Amino acid sequence: MIESLLLNFLFLLFPVLIYLIFFENKFHTYNKYILIFLSSISMVLCMAFPIKLQIGFIFDLRYIPFLIIALFGGYKYSFTLYFVLNIYRFMIGGPGTFQSFLFSTVIFSLVPLLSKKFIQQNAKKRIISAIVVAVLTMVFYLSTLATFLPVLNMEFWILTVNAVCTYALVMFVIMVLLEKIMNNNNARKSLLQSERLIVLSELSASVSHEIRNPLTVTNGFLQLLSKSRTITMEERTYIEYALLELKRAEKIVSDFLAFAKPQSENMVNSNLKEETEYVKNIMTPFANMHQVDIQYTFNNTLTFKYDKNQIQQCLINLLKNAVEAMKENGGILLIVVSEQKNNVMIKIEDNGIGMNKEEVLQLGSPYYSTKKEGTGLGMLMVYSTISKVNGTIQVDSEKGKGTTFTILIPV
Numbered sequence: 001m002i003e004s005l006l007l008n009f010l011f012l013l014f015p016v017l018i019y020l021i022f023f024e025n026k027f028h029t030y031n032k033y034i035l036i037f038l039s040s041i042s043m044v045l046c047m048a049f050p051i052k053l054q055i056g057f058i059f060d061l062r063y064i065p066f067l068i069i070a071l072f073g074g075y076k077y078s079f080t081l082y083f084v085l086n087i088y089r090f091m092i093g094g095p096g097t098f099q100s101f102l103f104s105t106v107i108f109s110l111v112p113l114l115s116k117k118f119i120q121q122n123a124k125k126r127i128i129s130a131i132v133v134a135v136l137t138m139v140f141y142l143s144t145l146a147t148f149l150p151v152l153n154m155e156f157w158i159l160t161v162n163a164v165c166t167y168a169l170v171m172f173v174i175m176v177l178l179e180k181i182m183n184n185n186n187a188r189k190s191l192l193q194s195e196r197l198i199v200l201s202e203l204s205a206s207v208s209h210e211i212r213n214p215l216t217v218t219n220g221f222l223q224l225l226s227k228s229r230t231i232t233m234e235e236r237t238y239i240e241y242a243l244l245e246l247k248r249a250e251k252i253v254s255d256f257l258a259f260a261k262p263q264s265e266n267m268v269n270s271n272l273k274e275e276t277e278y279v280k281n282i283m284t285p286f287a288n289m290h291q292v293d294i295q296y297t298f299n300n301t302l303t304f305k306y307d308k309n310q311i312q313q314c315l316i317n318l319l320k321n322a323v324e325a326m327k328e329n330g331g332i333l334l335i336v337v338s339e340q341k342n343n344v345m346i347k348i349e350d351n352g353i354g355m356n357k358e359e360v361l362q363l364g365s366p367y368y369s370t371k372k373e374g375t376g377l378g379m380l381m382v383y384s385t386i387s388k389v390n391g392t393i394q395v396d397s398e399k400g401k402g403t404t405f406t407i408l409i410p411v
Contacts, residue, residue, distance in 0.1 A: 004051040008061040009170060011045040014038065015065070016177050036077055039065040040084045047088055059163060063137055064170055066104075067111060068178070071130060074115035075108075082108040103144060107137060123179040127172065134171040138164050194387065212253050219246045266307045271300050272344060275308060276337050279315040287323050291330030294319075299338045304411040306389050314385040317378040318348050318405055325352025325403065344409045351402035360395050 015038035023031055043062045050060040066085060070078035082104060089100050111133060118129055142160050225231070226239045280296050287294050322333050334349040355363075364383035386393055391409035 004049060005166065007049050008046045008051065011042045011049075012061055012064055012170060012174055013177075014042050014045070016174065016181070020181065032073065032077065036069060036073075036080050039069055040081055043081060043085060044088050047085075047092065059159070061167070061170060063107065063141075064134065064167070064174060066107070067133055067137060067171070068130065068174065070108070070111040071115055071118045071126075071133065073112075075112040078108060078112050099144065103141060106140075111137075123183065127175045127179060130175045131168050131171050134167045135164055138167045212250065215246055215250055215253065219243065219250075222246070266309045267305060268308045269303050269305045270308075271303045272311070272337055272346070273298055273300070275312050276315065276335065276346075279312055279319060280335060283316065283319045283323070286320070287333060290323055290327040292323050292326050292333050293331075294333045294335065296335045297337070299336075300344055302339045302342070302344050302411045304344065304389060304409060307385075310381075310385045310388070314382045315346075317382050321378070322348060322350040322352065322403070325350050325354070328353075331402075340408065342411055344411060346407040346409070347404065348407075349402065349404040354399045354401050354403055355395075355397040356399050360397050363395060364393075 015035060018038055019031075019035060023034060043065045046060045046062045046064075062085060066078065066081045069081050085104055086101050089097055089104075114129070114133070118126060121129060142163060146156070222239055222243050226236060226243070231239070276296070276298060280294060284294055319333065319335070326333070331351040334347070336345075336347040336349075338345050338347075363379055383393060386407055386409070389409050391407055394406040394408075395403065396406070397403035
C-alpha cells in the first residue's frame, strides 16, 4: 500500500518536474495546454496503478490534478481532464464504473464554479482553499463509498482518516510547489522588466538631450532653406520630407526623455484627481474626432507621491491607444479611478479591436508595437512610470471585443 501511495505521489510530481525542466523559462500562451496534457497523463497513471485496499476497494490520487486544473482553469480547461478520466475509467471497466462517472460529473459541475474567486486570492489563501476542496471531495467520495458497504467497521474508518489526510497532505505539497513556480516566474518577469527600464532610463537621460540639440539646429536651417526662392520644387519636396523625418525623430527623443528619473520639481502627493481630469479634458476632442464617448468616474481618497508630468503622459498614452483602437467604428472609453483596500486602482476599458494573448505578453517590451508606425516606446513609458510608483499592470484583452488595463498602485 505504501509503495502504491508513493508511486501515485511520484505521478503527481511528474507534470511539475517536466514543467520546471523544460518550460519554466519559456513564456508562451500554450504553456497551459502543455500542463493540461501532462496532468492528464498524471491522472491516467494514478488510475493505472491504484492503491488496492484489503476491504476490496481501490483508491488513488486521480482527483488531485483534476481539482487543481478545475480551480485554476475553470470549466474550459478541466473539461479535458473530465473527458480523459471517464474514458479511461470505462476502458478499465469493472464494478464502480457508473458510480465513478456520476461522482466525477458532480465534482466537474461544482468545483470549477470556484475558479474565478480562487485565482483572485493570494498564494496562502489559494493553498488553504485547495486543501479544503480536496478534503471535501474525499469526504464526499467516502460518503458515497459508505452507501455500498453493509457495515462501517473499524477498517473503513481507518481508510477514511488515511484517505482524507493523504489528500490534504499531497494537495498541500503540490500547491506549495505550484505557487513557488508562479512566484519565481513573476519575479523573473519583474526583474527583466526592471532591468530594461533601468537601462533605458540611464541611456535616455544622458543621450536624449545631446541628440535634441543638433536636431533643433538642423530643423531651423531646413525651415530657412525651404523659404528660399532659388530652390526648385523638387528640392523643396526633399526639404519637406526631411522636416517630417526630423519631426518624427524629435517625437522619439521626447519619448526617450519620458524614461528619465522623476524630477523633484514635478513631485506631488495627491489622489490623481487633477491629473486624470486634465488628461480626460485634453483627450476629449481627439476622442470626439473618432466617435468615441469617454465615460469618467472618480472615487478615490488615497494619496501617494508621484511625478505629475510622467503620470499625465502615462495616462495620455493609454487613452490615446484606446481611442485609436476604436477609431474605425467608434465606441465607449471607460475610465474609473477608485480605491481598493490600500491600493489606488485605475481602470481603462475600451471596446476596440483588442489583442490576442501573444500580443498582450509582448506589451512593454522595447520597440514592440501593435501599430504599423508605432515605436513601442509609449507603452514602455507606461510600464516604466507605473514601476516607479511600485504599481502593477494587468491587461485583459480579446480580439474584436476590446481591452482593459487595470493599474494597482500601493499607497
